[in-house]
Amino acid sequence: MTLASVVANAAHAEDIAVLTPYISSVATNEIVETFKKDAAGKGWNVNVVDTRGDLQQLASRVEDVTNAGVKAIVLVSVDPKQIGDQVAAAAAKKIPVFALDGALAPGVTASIATDNFALGTILSDKLFKQLGGKGNIVKFYYSAHPGVHQRELALDKALAANPGIKVIAEHYVKVPGPIDDSRLAMETFIRQHGTEIDGVWAAWDEPAIGALLAQQSDAPDSKMVIAGIDGNPQAVDLIKQCTDLIATVRQDFPGIAHSAVTEIANVLEGKPVSKQEIQVEAKVVDRASLGVTCPQ
Known part of the structure; x- marks a missing residue:
């Protein structure tokens, strides 16, 4: 347009x-x-x-x-x-x-979104639990987006409560092109840290996918725990395939849009919004929720 x-x-x-x-x-x-x-x-x-x-x-x-x-x-x-x-x-x-x-x-007039701090907390808890409460992780983030920044703040809080988890490398993701940018960054981290990397905390799914692609090409024999947020269909497929991408947190994006149309329709009719800050639910998508059993 x-x-x-x-x-x-x-x-x-x-x-x-x-x-x-x-x-x-x-x-x-x-x-x-x-x-x-x-x-x-x-x-x-x-x-x-x-x-x-x-x-x-x-x-x-x-x-x-x-x-x-x-x-x-x-x-x-x-x-x-x-x-x-x-x-x-x-x-x-x-x-x-x-x-x-x-x-x-x-x-x-109104903000309609997921509780992004909660998303970051869910992601961090899932990743840390999978790592057994200790290990070295790589962080992919993007503070320019207010929601994504809230996830980063949630990670900071989770790290303070879990001293066994250490961030040994981090990358501010370039947008547009987050998958390719994250893949290149992860390739560098693999060269620098090799088998010291135990996991990847990705503030959304595209960086998680990029990190996985780098791991598959540059360190195929390594084992990492990679997780992201959004429920990107490509990420869900990779979870189903039993890759090292083990989980994502699915936001209800259609729910955000549906709620927006309802609120706008009310405003156009001269009615007030139901409330200024509207939040939708999220859920973890992992092998268990997808009914996938992976070989040990």
Whole structure:
């Protein structure tokens, strides 16, 4: 969707602008596609803008759709505080702003997401238990995303409570392209640390997949425990295949989108949102939950 078409279409009464820097992310794309499907049932005209990791362009595009007079703005996988001036300008024009898989911030009508600190805690507990409470791990993180940063904070708390677990290497993942970037980083860590690496804590599934690919190619005889978050279909398949990727924490991305459409519909009818901060549930996906028995 071009900027010109976004602006041109904004004259319609129920135009909704969906903006994200991360449409290439499996999780973000699932939210957006589900939102579009539900919104179509409401007769809304949904315009999706992807800025491919560029937050400055995102800010500019939010200004564009605000000036065009859309009925609502939906930010997906964004920290609204990073574009606070633009969110405030939209709110000043009485345009409701919804943050999906993001965070609550001034000017945001409602935030709909998973409790990301809880996700990080679940991931850390699963990984540490699998390691028997001791071992060396590699950490893949991305603090620019508010939810992913909360997972990192949860890891910090878990590490403080589990002194037998040590982070011996860490990598700030580049986005877009997290699988390839994480694979390259993991290849470096394997050269540096070799069999000292016992596990991988990945703040979401793409880095976990990249780390696994590096392990399979550069250290195929090693044994690691790798875990991530989101329930990426590729990650689930790798868990089923009895690789060293042993678990993920599945977020209810369709649930986030469904809830957003319900809340926006209420606001468009002049009703208040049910609450400003709405959280959806998550569940662990591992071999047991998938009914998979792997050889010892």
